Amino acid sequence: MQRILYLLQKEFRQVFRDRAMITIMFVVPVVQTLVLGSVMTTDVKNVKLLIYDADGSFASRELCRRLVNNPYFNFVGYAESASDIHEALDKWQAQIGLFIKPHFGRDLERGLRPEVQLIADGLDGNTAGIALSYAHGILTAFAQNIAVINPTNVPLVGETRLWYNLNLESKHYMIPGLIGLLATVVTMFLTSMGLVREKEIGTLEQLMVTPIRRAELMIGKVLPFVIIGLVEINVMMGVAFLIFKLQLAGSYWLFLGVSLLYFFTSLGLGIFISTLAETQQQAMFISWFFMIFLMLMSGFLTPIANMPLAWQNVTYLNPLRYYINLLREIFLKATPLNFLWNEIVPLAVFGLLILLASAMKFHKRVS
Amino acid sequence: MSVVRRQLSVVWMTCNGQQTTGNGQLTTDNKPLAKNMSRIIPIIRKEFIHIRRDFRTLIIIFAMPIFMLLMYGYAINMEIQNIDLAMIDHSLSPASRELVRAFQGSRFFTVTYFDGGESAIEKLFHRRDAKMALIIPQDFARIIGGPAPASVQILIDAGDSNTAQLLQNYANVVLQTYNAGRGVVAPFEVRATIQYNPTLKSAYYFVPGLVALILMMISALLTSLTIAREKETGTLEQILVSPVRPFEIITGKVVPYLFLAFADGILILLVARFWFEVPIIGNLALILLGCLLFVGVALSFGLLISTLARTQQVAMMGALMGTLLPTVMLSGFIFPIASMPKILQFVTYLVPARYFLPVVRGVMLKGNTIFHLWLPLGMLVLMGIFFLMISAKRFKMTLEV
Numbered sequence: 163m164q165r166i167l168y169l170l171q172k173e174f175r176q177v178f179r180d181r182a183m184i185t186i187m188f189v190v191p192v193v194q195t196l197v198l199g200s201v202m203t204t205d206v207k208n209v210k211l212l213i214y215d216a217d218g219s220f221a222s223r224e225l226c227r228r229l230v231n232n233p234y235f236n237f238v239g240y241a242e243s244a245s246d247i248h249e250a251l252d253k254w255q256a257q258i259g260l261f262i263k264p265h266f267g268r269d270l271e272r273g274l275r276p277e278v279q280l281i282a283d284g285l286d287g288n289t290a291g292i293a294l295s296y297a298h299g300i301l302t303a304f305a306q307n308i309a310v311i312n313p314t315n316v317p318l319v320g321e322t323r324l325w326y327n328l329n330l331e332s333k334h335y336m337i338p339g340l341i342g343l344l345a346t347v348v349t350m351f352l353t354s355m356g357l358v359r360e361k362e363i364g365t366l367e368q369l370m371v372t373p374i375r376r377a378e379l380m381i382g383k384v385l386p387f388v389i390i391g392l393v394e395i396n397v398m399m400g401v402a403f404l405i406f407k408l409q410l411a412g413s414y415w416l417f418l419g420v421s422l423l424y425f426f427t428s429l430g431l432g433i434f435i436s437t438l439a440e441t442q443q444q445a446m447f448i449s450w451f452f453m454i455f456l457m458l459m460s461g462f463l464t465p466i467a468n469m470p471l472a473w474q475n476v477t478y479l480n481p482l483r484y485y486i487n488l489l490r491e492i493f494l495k496a497t498p499l500n501f502l503w504n505e506i507v508p509l510a511v512f513g514l515l516i517l518l519a520s521a522m523k524f525h526k527r528v529s
Numbered sequence: 530m531s532v533v534r535r536q537l538s539v540v541w542m543t544c545n546g547q548q549t550t551g552n553g554q555l556t557t558d559n560k561p562l563a564k565n566m567s568r569i570i571p572i573i574r575k576e577f578i579h580i581r582r583d584f585r586t587l588i589i590i591f592a593m594p595i596f597m598l599l600m601y602g603y604a605i606n607m608e609i610q611n612i613d614l615a616m617i618d619h620s621l622s623p624a625s626r627e628l629v630r631a632f633q634g635s636r637f638f639t640v641t642y643f644d645g646g647e648s649a650i651e652k653l654f655h656r657r658d659a660k661m662a663l664i665i666p667q668d669f670a671r672i673i674g675g676p677a678p679a680s681v682q683i684l685i686d687a688g689d690s691n692t693a694q695l696l697q698n699y700a701n702v703v704l705q706t707y708n709a710g711r712g713v714v715a716p717f718e719v720r721a722t723i724q725y726n727p728t729l730k731s732a733y734y735f736v737p738g739l740v741a742l743i744l745m746m747i748s749a750l751l752t753s754l755t756i757a758r759e760k761e762t763g764t765l766e767q768i769l770v771s772p773v774r775p776f777e778i779i780t781g782k783v784v785p786y787l788f789l790a791f792a793d794g795i796l797i798l799l800v801a802r803f804w805f806e807v808p809i810i811g812n813l814a815l816i817l818l819g820c821l822l823f824v825g826v827a828l829s830f831g832l833l834i835s836t837l838a839r840t841q842q843v844a845m846m847g848a849l850m851g852t853l854l855p856t857v858m859l860s861g862f863i864f865p866i867a868s869m870p871k872i873l874q875f876v877t878y879l880v881p882a883r884y885f886l887p888v889v890r891g892v893m894l895k896g897n898t899i900f901h902l903w904l905p906l907g908m909l910v911l912m913g914i915f916f917l918m919i920s921a922k923r924f925k926m927t928l929e930v
Binding site: 197198201202204205207248251253266270275277280283284290291294295305308319321322326327331334442450454458459468469470473495498 | 585596600601603604605606607608609610611612628651652654655656657663673676677678679680681682683684685686687688689690691692693694695697698700701704705707708711713714715716717718719720721722723724725726727729730731733734841842845849858859863864865867868869870873887890891894895896897901
């Protein structure tokens with residue numbers, strides 16, 4: 163115990179002496195949370211809208227007004243002809259076009275069911291799908307306003323209630339994921355870099371000739387980064403609360419608990435990488451490779467359920483998948499512990515396996 | 530040293546000329562081309578040997594593009610499918626069963642019957658057994674035929690706002706179909722046509738975008754690494770004292786990566802066309818012209834980084850931070866620029882990939898011609914010249930030290 167404490171003291175001294183290290187640990191995560199938190203959004207806003215109103219009647223103008231005033235659309239102007247809409251789409255000047263044919267108002271009054279055309283640029287499928295659904299929603303509301311006058315024609319409507327994320331803002335979903343991602347970067351990178359640096363400058367050899375045991379050495383090396391990691395997720399959570407106005411729906415202690423559990427895995431990975439790499443550069447490179455895999459296969463950007471089945475099965479091997487799931491459940495839905503075992507058990511197993519594997523690879527000697 | 534400097538500035542001027550007018554420029558130099566080439570070719574050969582020996586470079590050139598294609602082609606997918614829908618049917622009437630069938634018929638939903646109230650649904654959402662619940666009220670059959678407006682409740686686990694948005698939309702489409710089946714129609718019809726990507730496939734968007742990412746990675750990252758490596762090991766000085774001119778060194782160092790970047794770019798285009806079946810509607814030559822300009826920008830940016838970085842590690846960090854991250858995050862590669870905060874939208878104007886992405890995607894999927902794309906292409910030319918001028922200036926300075 164005494165020996166571990168000494169080692170801890172040494173580690174902390176080493177970390178805090180290095181100005182660059184402090185920047186990497188505290189300034190970088192805050193900046194990253196700020197920038198990535200605002201960039202990584204699947205919200206669809208400011209969709210460029212072009213309208214060609216060939217009718218110009220009261221009804222058509224009312225319809226246009228509703229679309230133009232919608233905050234999701236960025237109205238770029240009125241077109242002179244239907245082909246103008248296609249040209250604007252070709253030229254990237256508009257993403258969605260509304261085409262109201264002549265006599266729309268007259269046909270509407272006579273009950274002839276005139277047609278309104280929406281033309282969307284489907285290149286970015288997600289934006290197109292959501293923009294179309296906005297437009298559809300507005301048009302349907304307009305249609306219902308008219309339909310009220312005619313009581314024999316009552317449609318069935320769905321009353322939608324959105325749970326956990328009333329305003330459908332993607333930040334509530336992305337930022338907890340981002341915290342998981344950045345926590346991985348910090349703990350995995352720092353551990354592997356720290357260990358490899360000692361290897362590089364030869365101080366690891368010095369440590370190895372001391373009477374300290376292998377387990378003690380590993381604990382002493384890893385514990386500081388556990389503490390730093392815990393501090394860091396709190397810093398990032400502070401940014402999330404203060405800047406992005408997020409709320410933690412679930413239990414704070416559960417959040418800390420699962421983070422702690424996850425750090426065994428991420429730190430274990432860090433140690434593992436350090437046994438593979440001889441230089442800091444190699445360590446960085448391998449960590450980077452791991453990171454891309456962890457990120458893309460975790461459901462961080464798009465839901466895992468959208469992937470092909472084979473890919474979905476691979477994600478079960480990804481510890482970050484479970485951690486990000488847990489964070490989102492706790493942050494957004496306040497899911498209690500007894501519904502989270504599907505994630506917690508695999509995480510515990512991963513942590514144990516990775517720690518064991520790296521302990522076996524991490525010999526207290528130099529080759 | 531001042532002689533070297535004067536020569537360099539001449540050299541860089543010809544370099545600029547070459548960038549904009551094409552490769553015929555070399556012959557107009559008063560030095561014979563053969564002499565230049567005889568010195569450049571050994572450097573190229575030397576660089577290829579380096580590449581072959583360096584495991585890491587090989588990975589970046591060959592494994593990364595394939596890895597990225599698999600990831601972005603399959604793992605990053607915005608198309609939702611098989612959403613678990615909990616059906617809570619309190620009515621259990623022919624009318625309600627017809628509605629259930631409408632949902633079962635949609636390819637987006639997998640319908641399972643459940644029973645219970647709101648607390649049961651909360652449990653379902655917590656257990657993640659369902660993403661959406663539809664509650665049909667007990668008096669559904671009675672109301673649906675009458676004059677009063679009928680409604681069903683749709684509850685969505687909206688944690689993932691994007692999926693929730695799409696679910697809401699799909700549910701409404703199903704309801705509309707159901708209404709139409711009952712002969713209830715809206716007073717006007719909305720017909721949506723989707724251009725360029727009618728089935729809204731994510732791969733259409735991401736796979737062509739990968740060309741930008743890979744070209745950037747190989748051109749900027751590897752170029753900056755290779756020069757930093759020569760600096761680190763001290764071999765750059767050895768080359769500098771040899772009779773080889775600095776311009777020839779740079780050409781020799783850059784040409785192999787130009788080739789490799791192009792080869793990778795073409796590889797991705799082939800995979801996009803034949804594996805992911807993304808159509809190439811427009812002129813392939815225009816895509817290649819765009820690639821050429823973009824590679825020019827990326828290479829000059831890589832040169833700039835290499836003049837600033839003394840070690841490979843710094844070069845790598847610089848290249849990752851200065852090129853890769855902005856290319857992924859701030860170019861519209863994944864996240865729409867229009868949804869970003871205003872300040873970051875301004876930053877995107879400085880990211881070369883922002884101008885290249887509309888070229889690849891536009892030519893491939895929209896059949897854009899040069900008349901549509903002169904602005905982004907022009908911006909790429911300007912950026913290339915700008916970075917080349919700065920890095921030429923910086924390169925001279927590093928030689929003097």
